[in-house]
Amino acid sequence: MNESPKKSILVIEDDPLGREYLCDLLEEEDYTVYATCNGKEGMAILNEHRPNLVVTDIFMPELDGMELLLNLKERHNRIPIIAISGGSRFGGGSTALKAASHLGAVCMEKPLHLEKFLKTIRCLI
Numbered sequence: 001m002n003e004s005p006k007k008s009i010l011v012i013e014d015d016p017l018g019r020e021y022l023c024d025l026l027e028e029e030d031y032t033v034y035a036t037c038n039g040k041e042g043m044a045i046l047n048e049h050r051p052n053l054v055v056t057d058i059f060m061p062e063l064d065g066m067e068l069l070l071n072l073k074e075r076h077n078r079i080p081i082i083a084i085s086g087g088s089r090f091g092g093g094s095t096a097l098k099a100a101s102h103l104g105a106v107c108m109e110k111p112l113h114l115e116k117f118l119k120t121i122r123c124l125i
Helices: 016-028 039-049 065-075 093-102 114-124
Strands: 008-012 032-036 053-057 081-085 106-109
Touching: 008 016, 008 039, 016 032, 016 114, 032 039, 039 053, 039 065, 053 065, 053 114, 065 081, 065 093, 081 093, 081 114, 093 106, 106 114
Parallel strands: 008 032, 008 053, 053 081, 081 106
Antiparallel strands: none
């Protein structure tokens, strides 16, 4: 019997605890997970591994989520994206998520509703 290869997900999250939590959650769901703390490294991982899905925070250093979305739309427009945000020091998280949705991302506010998050991933890949 042929088994299909494991689906892979790239997690880009600058908060170390949030990133570790998402990675553990997704690995428990039997996904191969690549992870990094910023969009610049995320683009390098994306180009090397071609994951099936990207989960990205919006507010990050070194190529934030919006810049990352623009790059992904231009270079890898078939890869589904989930943009997540809990806001920023100055607010604006929901505004940024609205802009991300216009770039084709599925948007979710932090803290994530885990069942909805996992269901969305299953639907996208």
